Amino acid sequence: MYFAKEVLEQSSRLRQRWEDEVKKSVSKWADQKPEAQWSTVSDLPIKRLYTPDDIKDMDFERDINYPGQYPYTRGNQVTGYRGKYWTFRMFSGMGDAATTNERWHMLLKEGQTGLSTAFDFPTLMGYDTDSPKARGECGKCGVAIDTLEDFLVLTKGIPLDKITTSMTINPPATALWAMYCAAAEIHGIPLSKIGGTIQNDMLKEFIAQKTLMCPPEPSVKLISDTVEFGTQHVPKWNTISISGYHIREAGATAVQELAFTLRDGMEYVEDVIRRKKLDVDAFGPRLSFFFNAHCDFFEEICKMRAARRIWAKAMKERYKSKDERSWWMRFHTQTAGCSLTAQQPYNNVVRTATQALSAVLGGTQSLHTNSLDEVWCLPSDFAVQIALRTQQIIAEETGAATTIDPLAGSYFVESLTNEMEKQAWEYIHKIDDLGGMVAAIEKGFPQLEISDAAYKFQRQIDSAERIMVGVNKYVSNEKETIPFLEIDDKIETEQIARLQAVRRKRDGKAAMKCLGDLKAACKKGDNVMPFCIEAVKALCSVQEICDVYREVYGEYRDPGLY
Amino acid sequence: MPEAKLTIKHLFPLTGRAHVIGITGSPGAGKSTLTDGLIDCFRKKGKTVGVLAVDPTSPFTGGAILGDRIRMQRHAEDPGVFVRSLATRGALGGLAKAVGDAIHVMDVLGEDIIMVETVGTGQQEVDIINHSHTVLVVLVPGMGDEIQAIKAGILEIADIFIVNKADRDGASKLSRELLAMLDMAPPSAFQGGWRPSIMKVENAFQPESFGKALDDVTTKIEEHYKHLVDKDLIGTRMRRKATVELNEAIRASILEPVLLKLLASGQMEGLIEKVMKKEIDPYTAAEDIAKRYLEGCL
Amino acid sequence: MVAKPGLDGHDRGARVLARCFRDAGYEVIYTGCHQTPEQIVSAAVQEDVDLLGLSCLSGAHRYLYPAVTKLLKDKGADDIMVIGGGIIPEQDFQLMYDAGLKAIFVPGTKLETIVTWINTNVKPRA
Numbered sequence: 001m002y003f004a005k006e007v008l009e010q011s012s013r014l015r016q017r018w019e020d021e022v023k024k025s026v027s028k029w030a031d032q033k034p035e036a037q038w039s040t041v042s043d044l045p046i047k048r049l050y051t052p053d054d055i056k057d058m059d060f061e062r063d064i065n066y067p068g069q070y071p072y073t074r075g076n077q078v079t080g081y082r083g084k085y086w087t088f089r090m091f092s093g094m095g096d097a098a099t100t101n102e103r104w105h106m107l108l109k110e111g112q113t114g115l116s117t118a119f120d121f122p123t124l125m126g127y128d129t130d131s132p133k134a135r136g137e138c139g140k141c142g143v144a145i146d147t148l149e150d151f152l153v154l155t156k157g158i159p160l161d162k163i164t165t166s167m168t169i170n171p172p173a174t175a176l177w178a179m180y181c182a183a184a185e186i187h188g189i190p191l192s193k194i195g196g197t198i199q200n201d202m203l204k205e206f207i208a209q210k211t212l213m214c215p216p217e218p219s220v221k222l223i224s225d226t227v228e229f230g231t232q233h234v235p236k237w238n239t240i241s242i243s244g245y246h247i248r249e250a251g252a253t254a255v256q257e258l259a260f261t262l263r264d265g266m267e268y269v270e271d272v273i274r275r276k277k278l279d280v281d282a283f284g285p286r287l288s289f290f291f292n293a294h295c296d297f298f299e300e301i302c303k304m305r306a307a308r309r310i311w312a313k314a315m316k317e318r319y320k321s322k323d324e325r326s327w328w329m330r331f332h333t334q335t336a337g338c339s340l341t342a343q344q345p346y347n348n349v350v351r352t353a354t355q356a357l358s359a360v361l362g363g364t365q366s367l368h369t370n371s372l373d374e375v376w377c378l379p380s381d382f383a384v385q386i387a388l389r390t391q392q393i394i395a396e397e398t399g400a401a402t403t404i405d406p407l408a409g410s411y412f413v414e415s416l417t418n419e420m421e422k423q424a425w426e427y428i429h430k431i432d433d434l435g436g437m438v439a440a441i442e443k444g445f446p447q448l449e450i451s452d453a454a455y456k457f458q459r460q461i462d463s464a465e466r467i468m469v470g471v472n473k474y475v476s477n478e479k480e481t482i483p484f485l486e487i488d489d490k491i492e493t494e495q496i497a498r499l500q501a502v503r504r505k506r507d508g509k510a511a512m513k514c515l516g517d518l519k520a521a522c523k524k525g526d527n528v529m530p531f532c533i534e535a536v537k538a539l540c541s542v543q544e545i546c547d548v549y550r551e552v553y554g555e556y557r558d559p560g561l562y
Numbered sequence: 563m564p565e566a567k568l569t570i571k572h573l574f575p576l577t578g579r580a581h582v583i584g585i586t587g588s589p590g591a592g593k594s595t596l597t598d599g600l601i602d603c604f605r606k607k608g609k610t611v612g613v614l615a616v617d618p619t620s621p622f623t624g625g626a627i628l629g630d631r632i633r634m635q636r637h638a639e640d641p642g643v644f645v646r647s648l649a650t651r652g653a654l655g656g657l658a659k660a661v662g663d664a665i666h667v668m669d670v671l672g673e674d675i676i677m678v679e680t681v682g683t684g685q686q687e688v689d690i691i692n693h694s695h696t697v698l699v700v701l702v703p704g705m706g707d708e709i710q711a712i713k714a715g716i717l718e719i720a721d722i723f724i725v726n727k728a729d730r731d732g733a734s735k736l737s738r739e740l741l742a743m744l745d746m747a748p749p750s751a752f753q754g755g756w757r758p759s760i761m762k763v764e765n766a767f768q769p770e771s772f773g774k775a776l777d778d779v780t781t782k783i784e785e786h787y788k789h790l791v792d793k794d795l796i797g798t799r800m801r802r803k804a805t806v807e808l809n810e811a812i813r814a815s816i817l818e819p820v821l822l823k824l825l826a827s828g829q830m831e832g833l834i835e836k837v838m839k840k841e842i843d844p845y846t847a848a849e850d851i852a853k854r855y856l857e858g859c860l
Numbered sequence: 861m862v863a864k865p866g867l868d869g870h871d872r873g874a875r876v877l878a879r880c881f882r883d884a885g886y887e888v889i890y891t892g893c894h895q896t897p898e899q900i901v902s903a904a905v906q907e908d909v910d911l912l913g914l915s916c917l918s919g920a921h922r923y924l925y926p927a928v929t930k931l932l933k934d935k936g937a938d939d940i941m942v943i944g945g946g947i948i949p950e951q952d953f954q955l956m957y958d959a960g961l962k963a964i965f966v967p968g969t970k971l972e973t974i975v976t977w978i979n980t981n982v983k984p985r986a
Contacts, residue, residue, distance in 0.1 A: 120918075121866070121867035121868060121918045121920070122867065124867070125867045125894075127867070132896075133866075133867060133896070134867070135920075135923055135924075135927075136866065136920040136921075136922060136923025136924050136927075137866060137867055137918055137919075137920040137923075140918055140919030140920050141868075141917075141918045141919050209869060209870075210869025210870070210871060210893055210894075211869055212869070212894075215767050215768075215769075216767065217767070249870075249872070250871075250872050251872050251876070338872070341967065341968050342966045342967045342968045343968050375947065375966075375967050375968075376947065376949045376950075377919070377947070377949050378919070442765075442767055451875055451876075451879075454872050454875065454876050455875075455876050455879045455880075458876045458880065458971065459880075461970075462880075462970055462971045462972060468968070470968075471968040472970070479950075484949045484950075484951060486949075486951070487919065489922065489923075554769045554770075557598075557633075557636070557766075558632075558892055558893070559595065559633065559766075560594075560629070560632030560633050560635075560890075560892045619887075620882060620883075623882060623883050623884070623885050624885040625881065625882035625883060625884060625885040625886050625887060625888065626882060626887045626888070627878055627879065627882045627888055627890070628887055628888065628889045628907075629889075629890070631889050631891070631903065631907070632889075632890055632891060632892040635891050635892055635895065635899060635903065636899075638895075638898070638899035638900075638902040638903045638906075639896070639898050639899055639902055644906055645903075645906055645907075646906055646907060646908075647887075647889055647907055649887045
């Protein structure tokens with residue numbers, strides 16, 4: 001019982017009067033929308049008012065407790081943000097390595113405290129810039145990296161032992177991480193000193209982001225390799241960023257994002273234990289997560305609190321972890337790209353600000369804020385600076401970082417946290433029943449849930465049942481011009497020339513030998529990472545490494561469910 | 563459409579070369595993935611392939627998602643493969659004709675193999691299968707595909723049963739039930755002595771074993787065609803197809819103009835009113851129309 | 861036909877549009893992601909579509925969309941109308957129109973707008 005009996009009796013007694021007044025008022029002045037539409041953006045019904053009754057069955061120790069104490073609802077860190085703000089980590093990449101390196105230095109100068117790499121599509125998909133599939137794509141949505149030479153230009157002047165770097169890369173993660181490790185070695189930095197994250201979460205690729213290469217089974221095997229290698233050699237590295245951001249962007253509801261992400265995490269834990277025979281606590285502390293901060297302010301905060309509780313329970317009870325650092329759900333957040341609009345783009349600054357605030361109140365460890373021009377192009381200097389300042393203003397001016405988990409105890413927030421946790425567990429158990437996440441993906445379950453949710457949302461927008469300001473309400477006919485960042489088409493020609501020069505200058509025989517060794521390792525089931533590092537040092541390209549995987553493991557064919 | 567009829571009139575004498583394979587089964591049975599794999603197998607043997615993929619029209623909106631091509635799209639650049647999607651477009655029987663005519667066109671284009679893929683839920687779809695030499699019925703364990711649930715028409719037309727996604731629970735049970743059903747059938751049910759085969763195909767996500775299973779299916783399909791040729795049964799199949807086509811064409815030639823005339827002249831509306839008010843029953847109305855049509859005064 | 865040329869895998873819009881077009885009474889084929897211009901044009905010709913809609917969010921539309929329209933022309937199929945959507949900055953619109961696209965629909969466009977445009981401008985071919 002969370003409240004003393006007297007409190008509940010008082011509340012019950014006083015409630016009647018409020019309900020009567022509401023009835024009277026509503027009969028004269030009807031609510032603006034029907035009951036059902038007062039729901040979160042994910043269609044979770046929300047009541048007009050929350051009271052002690054809504055959380056009367058909570059148990060303080062079991063459900064809320066203190067920061068740094070199981071189940072970590074109020075956060076992992078005992079000191080909160082007073083010890084250290086969340087990392088200001090802006091996702092960034094554009095054109096070629098030199099241009100991106102410039103943007104990185106600019107952001108660091110402006111007060112960013114961690115790096116985050118956006119790669120272009122050829123790199124994301126494991127193709128070289130001169131592949132016919134890559135035509136027109138070079139540098140357009142991120143930085144083009146073909147070989148270690150590009151990577152060294154990208155990281156020029158960056159102290160890899162002092163700053164952590166996140167890399168959003170999935171099928172080719174082993175290759176890009178190998179480049180990072182090789183770059184550190186070249187700068188004389190031991191692997192034990194480098195810190196960062198590779199996204200490396202293939203399950204959500206099959207579900208949502210669709211940078212695809214090999215089928216699910218071998219993809220998960222490669223991920224296990226990175227977890228094992230990190231455990232043994234790169235202890236400060238987060239080898240997976242188990243992601244919900246993309247699942248949400250693809251149209252999932254908040255509960256689906258929560259459930260599918262955490263269930264993906266569970267799938268990886270089970271796979272690493274089974275395949276590598278590692279103890280859960282050998283790698284548990286280095287698993288990290290990545291969530292979306294969408295526009296429904298309270299839903300997002302509750303989602304993050306529920307996520308911490310679910311993960312702690314899963315690790316402790318389901319996987320019998322003994323090390324409490326494995327129970328901490330540490331996460332990066334990105335504000336929701338899909339909530340931003342092309343119309344009246346300056347409104348996006350406001351959206352990003354409220355979303356970022358919800359992430360902070362939700363206790364994120366690291367945050368990227370989108371720029372106002374997200375819907376049109378890569379961020380301009382002007383737009384990205386505002387996005388970074390948004391975080392800094394929240395940190396320094398709003399008081400949001402002053403006290404830990406300030407919304408705890410709110411009847412509404414605790415009630416919604418509980419409800420989201422409950423619904424998420426239902427999904428998690430459903431996926432268990434389907435045979436696990438890989439099996440569920442093969443049956444198309446999460447993909448179709450997301451398609452249905454995306455379709456429903458679009459119908460709500462089209463009928464104006466759900467409002468997007470500037471799009472279906474408060475529309476203006478005037479076009480606003482904002483500065484657009486353009487990536488020059490000639491970057492592609494220049495990058496191809498660089499790549500061909502590298503191929504000419506390298507020891508071709510040594511490169512081919514490395515690829516041969518990698519192939520043999522794949523066939524034997526050995527850990528691929530040491531072979532990848534040798535391969536990138538011999539200046540093998542991203543595609544050359546990925547072609548080995550394609551050859552040995554086969555290429556994935558999307559079942560095309562929609 | 564008049565141009566379409568004219569085209570078929572010209573092409574018709576040239577048709578009859580292709581091996582037509584019908585593939586049917588419930589939604590979600592994995593037909594398109596199978597078809598995609600079979601295209602591979604036939605192409606490896608140097609055969610050209612045409613595919614007609616039929617999907618249902620929404621009865622509410624009249625639109626349709628033609629969702630089969632997406633699973634075969636990797637063949638889009640292969641000049642030896644031609645894929646065409648079709649919607650059922652309502653129940654007035656036009657589908658069988660459209661598919662039949664499309665088969666003729668593909669035949670004349672020189673396709674060695676023509677695969678017709680439909681969802682086997684209605685009489686129309688069973689009729690379409692009548693256009694085929696070899697019929698594959700695809701079943702999946704655990705999807706309510708138990709024999710009792712299948713309409714009898716679908717099971718009787720099968721030359722080969724595919725138990726797809728056979729790595730799932732219930733595959734063995736499904737195979738056993740099919741076997742029991744075949745054991746109970748009188749030998750006369752097997753046309754020309756061909757007892758339908760039951761073939762298991764496992765997880766499409768394991769490309770090697772999937773490919774091997776489909777090689778076996780392709781071999782069985784070719785065996786069946788050889789059986790038809792050896793036992794001189796091609797003629798029987800073609801007679802059935804010709805009967806269906808002729809019936810369909812006669813129906814179209816006579817019924818369509820009559821209906822159009824009745825609609826255009828407003829007579830149809832009047833008759834509907836009368837039937838609603840029970841002033842006339844449908845049979846008497848039809849007899850009267852037939853009489854007037856034959857007398858040329860409709 | 862709704863098609864996604866290039867390496868971009870962001871297919872939420874394409875999938876939602878496919879369903880919405882079905883609701884509007886059209887017959888829709890969605891090609892899936894990661895299609896080359898050659899694959900798209902071959903499919904459009906085989907399916908004899910009335911309208912081809914291209915979706916790309918990676919910024920590679922500047923090469924990909926004109927590549928599709930040029931191939932359609934080479935195959936004598938430029939009577940198939942082409943429209944485009946995705947992440948396309950305004951300064952690229954003219955380039956797209958010059959390449960033969962008949963309309964561009966940016967994020968936030970109401971479905972009703974697209975359907976009205978199609979019903980007004982696209983006639984079923986034959």
